[in-house]
Amino acid sequence: MSKNIQPYDTISTPLGNCYIYTIHSYFINKLASFDCGEKEQNDFIKRFAVGHYLAGINHTFLLICNNDLAGFISFSSYSYAFAEGFLDKIKKAIKEEFNKRGLPHEFDVSFKKLPVILLGQLGIDKRYQGKGLGRSLIREFVIPYSLNYCAENSCIGILVYTRSAKDFYRKLGFQLIYEDKNGGANYFYSLYKNVLEIRYKTFSSKP
Template sequence: MKFELLDPKRHDREGFDCGVDALNTYLQRFANQDVRRGLTRVYVLCEEARIAGYFSLSAHSVSRQDLPPKIQVGPYEELPFLMLGRLAVDRNYQGQGLGDTLIVHAFAITRSAAGQIGILGMIVDAKDERAAGFYERFGFQRLSGTALRLVLPITAMDHLLG
């Protein structure tokens, strides 16, 4: 398996089923449009044309007051992050640790971007409490005033990835 940017002409989006309709529909119907518009980048973990999992990354800003105190740096009201918009593993590949593989790859891209532009870390909107628990295993912290929005600073990624 290897990571690639989504190529709608090459990757089988219709065959993807993670068990969550919203995540399936996004990949099958909206991901390519968002990529073409420059709103996001979608990375797929695939075997040839078959997609085992995917995630999306885009630019995002967060209100300084919503962040944990250790991340409230600088005088700016809005602070830059990358948004992990979606992350899903096809049912046929679930239980094999591919969710971890996907998020670690997203961390590597985020760290690389932070070396080129100013960003403080990653933000994610978990779909539910189970997903929030998955992200919390990696050190994500919930933002104040939100039930399922979490943040992970670059320094925590550095610690996780070594």
């Protein structure tokens, strides 16, 4: 690995420490040989990830283990129209957090679409599947990164659409919020209470 390319983060995995890098020209050859067994994810990392990153459409991170491209993850900003019942639960939970702190300011949302961070693509190379890397990537990087992003840029959680990894996300604490007729489903990982806690500490800190 070039000493000039610094990792964005280091995560602990069942294989030991692996490294998170922002997508970079240094890794182009590794992108071309990536294969997770899913056409959509393979096409994305080989054909679209660089262009979408450079254009500001999303942010792709690479998971490097043993100097191999073991996986990748991409994020983008998104606005999602929550179903009325689920939206009401979010509003109620946030109001309860306001009341706990005795905040005098009001909270109300009169629109369905709320800002989220969209987990657009995630792939683990076939050579590294079944080793717990996907779980480590979500727990050690995706959730902490998304919380920091939401606290700084304003969003309430992580949204992901999947057809083949429903159990994977469910076991990691994502809630099913929508299923379509094609077998796909939207899952949501709530971060709004965590965001409120972070912002409240900053808001109420002594000058």
